[in-house]
Amino acid sequence: MIITATHYLVLSLIIFCLGLVGVMVRRNFITVLMSLELMFNAVNLNLIAFSYRLDDLAGQVLAIFVITVAAAEAAIGLGLIIALVRLKDTVSLDEADVMRS
């Protein structure tokens, strides 16, 4: 079987959906962060597959920017975890839910 760009697109869609499900069902904030990372990296896979198929470099440039942004978001996410741990001594998102009326 020849692996084409389309296979990568399907794989990327699967990874993106896995990440999305992870964000929605997991209550541990660190797992949520990892799921977010999965979503962003699915996008990168997608971009690079398209870049290969279109024979165009813009997609790879975009992927490098996405990697940078994902790193920045992860840094902020970890900072928020530390704030939460100092306050409540937990990384569970369920514990951080006092406002629900």
Next chain:
Amino acid sequence: MLTPTHADLVAIAPEIILTITAGLLLIVEAFLPGLRRHFSGLAMVGVLAAIWARLHFELPGAVWAGMMQIDELAAFVDIYILVAVIFTIAMAGPFLRRTETEVGEFYALILLATVGAMVMASSVNLLPIFLGLELLSIPLYVLNAFLRRSQVSVEAGLKYFVVGAVASAFLVYGIALLYGATASTDLAVIGSQVASSGQLNPLVAIGLAMIVGGLAFKLALVPCHAWAPDVYQGGPTPVTAFLAVVPKGAALIVLLRLADGMDLLHISPQWVAAAAGIAVASQTLGNIVAIVQSDVKRMLAYSGIAHMGYAMVAVIVAGADGGAAVLVYLVAYTLMNMGAFASIAMLSEREDRPHFINDLRGQGYKRPIVALALTTCLFSLAGVPPFIGFTAKFVVFRAAVNEGFVWLAVIGVVNSLVSAFYYLRVVYAMYMQPLPRREPKFQFSFQIATAAAVAALGVLILGIYPTPILEAAQTAILVLVR
């Protein structure tokens, strides 16, 4: 190798000024913390210099290899964003002193988020739009959790972070699909390809849906609105005011550029149906749920959902009429919300407690100026003439009727009537009910009161005499539509 030209650098002079100010604030914070009292002044000077730069230099049009379009539209949006930031900073100074969190980072983050919003609104390429969105969102995650000893604030930051990151992932996935379908990230190229093909092919349609979904999170449109009430309630009030206004403005402009560039109104009945559904659902849900809220900030969150529903009607209409209506609506929405949040920033006792409407009982006589400013803004939010909220709604609904969307206009008007109920409930509490037995201690702040009064005056004056705003919006939108 592409080197920036002189015109490229001059075109983003306001952004450069704001970034330098932000850096300066961080350095001064690190080495001369004794100067903290002057930080809000320094940030204000930076914003005023940015406004001056935007008005002073001529607008060059396409710069940065065609990635940004600095024209009348960009100038209009930039100045509206910067005015919103002035209000935010004016509110933030006394607020931070009261909560003992006045540090340089706060202003630096606000200014960086502003740069992000300005980049997003003036970009015509999906890459800088994405980067602008992130530069706008990442500081806001931190700002929402800024009162890090307060549980509600950290919680607001966490919720905004998770939802915002998912929205970003959706947006960038949509960007990847659009890029794959059209081999370009340039909005003009994508737009002309799609418009000339006369229909949305599946890849473009899914990509567009994901981008709209990502932006709908920022706009707090139904069904992506669930974060808004908690984040509005938990975040520090000046940040909430910024969050309610600036990201929504930038996101609406991007949405408008997409809808207009692809001529979605004429080529895709599915888009019209989906967007109209979102608009109606946002208006109805926002207004109905707002009725049962007992916290003013939560109420304003639902009111914001409803207002973005009205603005969505103008985005559907697009073209010269709809575009101008979006801009007018943004100006009105900014002034009304800034006035309302400034008043609430003052009429609050403790940040980690809810801001109950009941706590405002009798304040109409105790704090006449702020109460009057809040009343003006609430009347305007309800769309009562002669305030600017009425003008804005009128422009939006007129554009909808001219394009044949009479039913959208009718639903909008009915929703405005419903909304009057919960806005006026606050006014009723302030003027018709006696002070509670345990009187809440609200600290008076001249600066916040001035901000509220100026916003309320703007709401009144521009409501009676809206010509300058209408004309500016019409000139600005001419550069967008063909």
